[in-house]
Amino acid sequence: xxxxxxxxxxxxxxxxxxxxxxxxxxxxxxxxxxxxxxxxxxxxxxxxxxxxxxxxxxxxxxxxxxxxxxxxxxxxxxxxxxxxxxxxxxxxxxxxxxxxxxxxxxxxxxxxxxxxxxxxxxxxxxxxxxxxxxxxxxxxxxxxxxxxxxxxxxxxxxxxxxxxxxxxxxxxxxxxxxxxxxxxxxxxxxxxxxxxxxxxxxxxxxxxxxxxxxxxxxxxxxxxxxxxxxxxxxxxxxxxxxxxxxxxxxxxxxxxxxxxxxxxxxxxxxxxxxxxxxxxxxxxxxxxxxxxxxxxxxxxxxxxxxxxxxxxxxxxxxxxxxxxxxxxxxxxxxxxxxxxxxxxxxxxxxxxxxxxxxxxxxxxxxxxxxxxxxxxx
Ligand code: SF4
Ligand code: SF4
Ligand code: FES
Numbered sequence: 168x169x170x171x172x173x174x175x176x177x178x179x180x181x182x183x184x185x186x187x188x189x190x191x192x193x194x195x196x197x198x199x200x201x202x203x204x205x206x207x208x209x210x211x212x213x214x215x216x217x218x219x220x221x222x223x224x225x226x227x228x229x230x231x232x233x234x235x236x237x238x239x240x241x242x243x244x245x246x247x248x249x250x251x252x253x254x255x256x257x258x259x260x261x262x263x264x265x266x267x268x269x270x271x272x273x274x275x276x277x278x279x280x281x282x283x284x285x286x287x288x289x290x291x292x293x294x295x296x297x298x299x300x301x302x303x304x305x306x307x308x309x310x311x312x313x314x315x316x317x318x319x320x321x322x323x324x325x326x327x328x329x330x331x332x333x334x335x336x337x338x339x340x341x342x343x344x345x346x347x348x349x350x351x352x353x354x355x356x357x358x359x360x361x362x363x364x365x366x367x368x369x370x371x372x373x374x375x376x377x378x379x380x381x382x383x384x385x386x387x388x389x390x391x392x393x394x395x396x397x398x399x400x401x402x403x404x405x406x407x408x409x410x411x412x413x414x415x416x417x418x419x420x421x422x423x424x425x426x427x428x429x430x431x432x433x434x435x436x437x438x439x440x441x442x443x444x445x446x447x448x449x450x451x452x453x454x455x456x457x458x459x460x461x462x463x464x465x466x467x468x469x470x471x472x473x474x475x476x477x478x479x480x481x482x483x484x485x486x487x488x489x490x491x492x493x494x495x496x497x498x499x500x501x502x503x504x505x506x507x508x509x510x511x512x513x514x515x516x517x518x519x520x521x522x523x524x525x526x527x528x529x530x531x532x533x534x535x536x537x538x539x540x541x542x543x544x
Contacts, residue, residue, distance in 0.1 A: 170194050171246050173204050175216060177273050186270075189213075197247030201262060202230050207273070217273030223478035225388060228323035232274050233263045238325035238386045241274075253470055265328035267337070281337075282324045285344035289367070293351060296358025311353045313502055317350040317396050319389045326383035326393050338372040342383035342393030345374060349396035352403065363447065364404040368412035374400045375416025399502060406500065415450075418442050428491045432485035436476045 177188035191208035202220055209216040218241070220230040225243040232241045235252045241262065247259045268276035295304070312333050326342040333339045340348075348367060351357045367373040380411055382391055383393040404410045405417040422441035439458060443451035465471035483491075 168194050169197050169246070171204055171250060172259050173201070174259045174261045175205070175208075175273065176261070177216075178264075178270050179217075179272055180270070188261075193246075195246060197250070198245050200242045200245060201232075201234055201244045201249050201260065202241035204260075205241060205262065217271070217275045219275045225294060226321060228321035231263055231265050231276075231323040231325050231328065233261075233328065235261055236263075238265055238328040240323060240325070240388050243388050257266060265324055267327050267330060267333045268324065269516065276324070278324055282322070282327050282341075282343060285327075286322070286342045286347055287352075288340055289344050289348040290359075290363065291344075291347050291351070293354060293357050294359045295356050304356050306355060313399075314350050314353040316391055317346045317353070319459070320346055320350075320387075320391045321389055323388065325386040325388060326391075329382040329386045331380040331382060332376050332378050336372060336376060339376045340370065340373055342377075345377070346391050346393040346396040349400055352400060360403070361408055364400060364408055365410055367400060368404045368410045368416065369414070371414050373412075373414075374404065375412060375414050375419075402500065402502075415442055418444070427483070427487070429483060430481045431487045432481040434481070 171194060172190055174188050174190045176186055178190050191204075191212055193204040193207045195203055195207060200223070204222060205216065205218050206220070218230065218232075220242060221227040222229070223239050223242045228240075229236065230241040233239075234241065234244050234249055235256060246260070251487070253260045262274060264270045264274050264276045268278065268281045273276050280410075294298065320343065322343065324343065326346075327333060330339070330342050333341050345367070349365060352363050355430065357363075368375065377394065377397045379394060381394060384395070387393065401416070404412075405420065411417055412535050419438075419442040421435070422438055425440055426441065439454060440446040440448070440451045443454050445451060445541070462471060462476075466473075
């Protein structure tokens with residue numbers, strides 16, 4: 168049996184005292200979880216430690232905390248692994264409450280105030296259209312492959328805890344709720360795909376508020392990859408439904424891609440005006456004027472030169488052009504699903520793609536709204 172030191176962040180809002188750190192020694196085998204360690208400390212030393220848990224098997228999503236500064240499930244992290252990570256950074260396993268949510272007590276955060284409120288925001292249930300079938304809806308297996316990943320979410324809030332956009336904009340709908348939104352947007356039984364996407368595109372705190380920081384992908388203990396689900400929402404909203412949102416999110420994405428296709432390397436000076444329809448578009452003028460102070464500061468500090476701003480030395484290489492040609496030549500957009508493993512021949516309708524290096528990727532053609540029907544079988 169090994170001995171571990173757990174350093175827990177303690178806080179009791181009612182006491183009026185500031186938060187503080189407290190260390191506990193626990194004796195457990197290294198393969199036992201950090202949650203087991205916390206429960207032993209609570210049981211043997213200090214019954215006042217606040218921790219929420221239930222299943223102790225990474226299923227219920229109750230025990231989200233930050234271990235050594237990273238969000239995750241306390242029951243899903245072995246003590247020996249937590250210690251190995253702590254050794255790289257001070258030697259003591261630290262456990263603190265998740266971020267972006269108010270602390271109720273010690274390691275317990277208020278999931279209702281943030282996480283569940285945001286999940287409710289995306290109407291987390293199916294809204295079928297038309298006549299209900301006499302018995303159940305029959306859905307083809309391949310139609311569900313694409314939503315399986317978002318269905319794996321256990322609502323632990325680890326992704327919310329580390330979302331950089333939410334830190335800056337607490338109103339951002341956020342990774343967990345948007346992954347949940349994709350679960351219904353991607354479901355062929357739902358009849359509100361367009362309405363859901365228009366709503367989340369037009370919301371200034373919606374799908375275009377994500378900054379692609381990848382934190383939610385790293386944080387998620389279930390491989391849901393919320394950022395990938397957000398990108399899927401964007402692709403369906405922008406490419407399939409042509410929703411040009413008032414936040415300019417879709418136009419900005421398109422301008423970004425066109426810029427790389429033309430230049431190979433991003434030409435920043437063109438990105439802003441192109442995102443608003445070009446240098447002389449009425450929408451672009453106020454944005455360009457607003458960016459003048461920053462541009463002047465850059466000029467003064469030598470970060471921007473008139474030559475660099477007006478001319479861009481780079482042109483897309485043949486390799487970059489070839490990538491774009493391949494994408495443009497595809498008749499349908501493919502959504503790669505790296506979550507469901509297995510062979511494509513098992514999936515009716517699933518197709519196999521191979522890149523030039525012979526690497527296999529598995530995907531299903533993205534279903535467009537025109538192909539969907541509420542009772543699709
Ligand atoms: S990728 Fe987007 S949703 Fe995910 S944590 Fe970063 S900002 Fe938040
Ligand atoms: S997406 Fe992952 S990290 Fe976020 S709430 Fe669901 S299971 Fe937890
Ligand atoms: S106690 Fe259920 S996920 Fe950890």
